[in-house]
Amino acid sequence: MLTIGKLGEAAGVKVPTIRYYEQIGLLPEAERSAGNQRLYGRKAMERLAFIRHARDLGFTLEAIRDLLSLSDRPDQSCAAADAIARAQLAEIESRLARLTALKAELERMVVQCAGGKIADCRVIEVLGDHSLCATDHRYPESEVPS
Amino acid sequence: MLTIGKLGEAAGVKVPTIRYYEQIGLLPEAERSAGNQRLYGRKAMERLAFIRHARDLGFTLEAIRDLLSLSDRPDQSCAAADAIARAQLAEIESRLARLTALKAELERMVVQCAGGKIADCRVIEVLGDHSLCATDHRYPESEVPS
């Protein structure tokens, strides 16, 4: 049995994050020692590693919640799990498209600036006027982290 | 003079967002009509368009705050503004690198799944075990939106 600190170390998750996951019901309530400290076994360890890995792949906690409850029913069809993964892929692809456009615009701005006064700065000028942009980079379809 | 609704419409910014920008000091306090409603002129319109455009390019409000105060001093060197833009470009590039790796992993997962039971689902399997991944996609260097 691991204490919360050892578990966090093993899984690469900070201690308050583990408590947070328990609080929102993503991890089950942990066993407690005589002195009321949380104790974890291998199952909890695996579940936390799953969460960590899915987070690293950009899944939201909501998606992870669904994936976890699916993985608790091994005899069911995996169609739902695959759909979640495909949705995540689509999300990443749309962010990639947007970021690629942003990168192009930022490069243009930076390259075009001759480096004089603010009054002549291409960066400031372009920021004030989207019509100077080469691409239509607006309207982020999604506004989620990572 | 525009009301807040007209301004928002013109700049593509929602009304509560404009009030929020004023509250955090990104926009100056607006003039008020006899009935205490906000009124905006062309300068406010330009400032809001600048903010909107910079947000669309992924700059944080903090960076925008700095850019705005720089643009208020047209005779100074634009080095600081350029540095902010270059930092933003670097940020976008690092997110792009990470998202590219994520996309590759997600594609692998989705493609490898044969679509049977959860117990045999490659998606669930890979999520539980990073060593099945082809790339090292972990440790997001930055955790900022978009």
Added chain:
DNA sequence: CCTAATGTCTCTAGCAACTATAGCTTCAAG
């Protein structure tokens, strides 16, 4: 066995950048 250092406990508040709600007042059209 005692003490000091570290770890853990709960609870609360804070971060970015908004968005939503409630309960009011003001304005513009008919």
Added chain:
DNA sequence: CTTGAAGCTATAGTTGCTAGAGACATTAGG
């Protein structure tokens, strides 16, 4: 003059944590 849209303030919620306060538990050294 009335009605409905738009505006006002203030507060709370969103996501995924992170940081702090103050109290209790555990462990290592002397």
